[in-house]
Amino acid sequence: MKEKRILLIGTGGTIASELGESGLEPELTSEQLLRYIPDISEICEVECEQLFSLDSTNIQPKHWARIAGAIRERYREFDGFVVSHGTDTMAYTAAALSYLVQGSPKPIVLTGAQKPIGFETTDSKQNLRDALTVAVSDLPGVTLVFNGKIIMGTRARKTHSKSFEAFSSINYPLLGMVRDGRIIRYIRPESRAVPQFYETVNSNVSLMKLIPGADCGVAAYLLERSDALIIESFGVGGLPTYKAGDYYETVKTGLEAGKTVVMTTQVENEGSDLAVYHVGNSIKRNLPILEAYDMTTEAVTAKLMWILGQTKDRKWVQELFYTPVACDILAGK
Numbered sequence: 001m002k003e004k005r006i007l008l009i010g011t012g013g014t015i016a017s018e019l020g021e022s023g024l025e026p027e028l029t030s031e032q033l034l035r036y037i038p039d040i041s042e043i044c045e046v047e048c049e050q051l052f053s054l055d056s057t058n059i060q061p062k063h064w065a066r067i068a069g070a071i072r073e074r075y076r077e078f079d080g081f082v083v084s085h086g087t088d089t090m091a092y093t094a095a096a097l098s099y100l101v102q103g104s105p106k107p108i109v110l111t112g113a114q115k116p117i118g119f120e121t122t123d124s125k126q127n128l129r130d131a132l133t134v135a136v137s138d139l140p141g142v143t144l145v146f147n148g149k150i151i152m153g154t155r156a157r158k159t160h161s162k163s164f165e166a167f168s169s170i171n172y173p174l175l176g177m178v179r180d181g182r183i184i185r186y187i188r189p190e191s192r193a194v195p196q197f198y199e200t201v202n203s204n205v206s207l208m209k210l211i212p213g214a215d216c217g218v219a220a221y222l223l224e225r226s227d228a229l230i231i232e233s234f235g236v237g238g239l240p241t242y243k244a245g246d247y248y249e250t251v252k253t254g255l256e257a258g259k260t261v262v263m264t265t266q267v268e269n270e271g272s273d274l275a276v277y278h279v280g281n282s283i284k285r286n287l288p289i290l291e292a293y294d295m296t297t298e299a300v301t302a303k304l305m306w307i308l309g310q311t312k313d314r315k316w317v318q319e320l321f322y323t324p325v326a327c328d329i330l331a332g333k
Helices: 030-034 038-042 061-073 090-100 124-135 217-225 247-256 278-286 297-308 314-322
Strands: 005-012 017-020 023-026 045-054 080-084 107-111 141-146 149-152 156-158 167-169 176-179 182-185 205-209 228-233 260-265
Touching: 005 030, 005 061, 005 124, 030 045, 038 045, 038 124, 045 061, 061 090, 080 124, 090 107, 090 141, 090 156, 090 297, 107 124, 124 141, 124 176, 124 182, 149 167, 205 217, 205 297, 217 228, 217 247, 228 297, 247 260, 247 278, 260 297, 260 314, 297 314
Parallel strands: 005 045, 005 080, 080 107, 107 141, 205 228, 228 260
Antiparallel strands: 017 023, 141 149, 149 176, 156 167, 176 182
C-alpha cells in the first residue's frame, strides 16, 4: 500500500511553546514538533508548513482564511491535513474551517495541547500522534482531535481550562475515539467528491452576553458598529422587558438598519427555544431575527462571518444560516 502523505500546518499555540521571561510563548516550528514523535514515520509521510507562530488568543479571522488557503493550494498533493493550534480559540478555527472548506473527502484535523511538547508531563505527543492517525484514515471533513476524542469541527468547545480533558462535543455525539493508535469510529460525516472552498469572511460580527440588569445601550452600541450581533441570552432565550432600556426597540432599530441579529443561549447544552416564554416568543413572532437553536456560539460566530462574506441580503443570509453545514444545526426553524 502506498504510504499516505500528510501536511502538518503549524500556527503556534501551547503545543509549540517554550517558557520565557514573561511566560509561555510559541517558539517551535512544525518540523521541530515532528521530531518529538519520530515513530510517526511508520504510518505516514509528513511534510511541514509553518504559517505563523501565534498564541491562539491572537488568531483572527484573517488567519482562518490563510489556513484554508494553504489547504486549498496543496489539497491535491496530500491525503490529509493536520493543523497544530492553540487550544483557547481552536474551537472557533475548527468551526471556521468547516465553512471555508466544505464537504472535504480528505481529513482536516486540528489538534494542540494543554502542556508544551518539551515538558516532561505533556499531552502534546499523544494528541499530535492521534491527529496524524485520524489524518491518514478515511474520516472526511474538519475534525478536532484531543485527548483521544474525535469531535466534529462545528461542535467543539473548550470546556476545561487546564486539564488534558480540554474539549467537549456540544449537542452532538463524538465521531469516534483514538485508542492505542486505532480509531474506534461511531459516526462517519458526509462529504463531497470535491470540496467547496471559500476565501472571504466578514469579521464585523459582535457578541453580547446578557447579565441581569444590563442596559440595552450596549446592544445599541454594538449594533451601530457591527454588521451582525449575536446575543447570548438566558435559558432557552429571550430579551429583558424591564425598564433599564427597551431591548425590543433596540433590536428592531438595528434590524431596520439592515443588521443581522442572532439569538442564542448561554447554556452549554440543549440549545435555545424562543417560542417557550413571552420574553422570547414576542421577538420570534414579530422581528426577523435568527435563532441559533442547538448551535455552539463558536459555530454561530464563524458561520455568520462566512455568510456575511458572501452576502448581506437578509433572505439569503437566513437561508444560508439555517442550511446545515457539517451538522452544525439540527433543530428545526
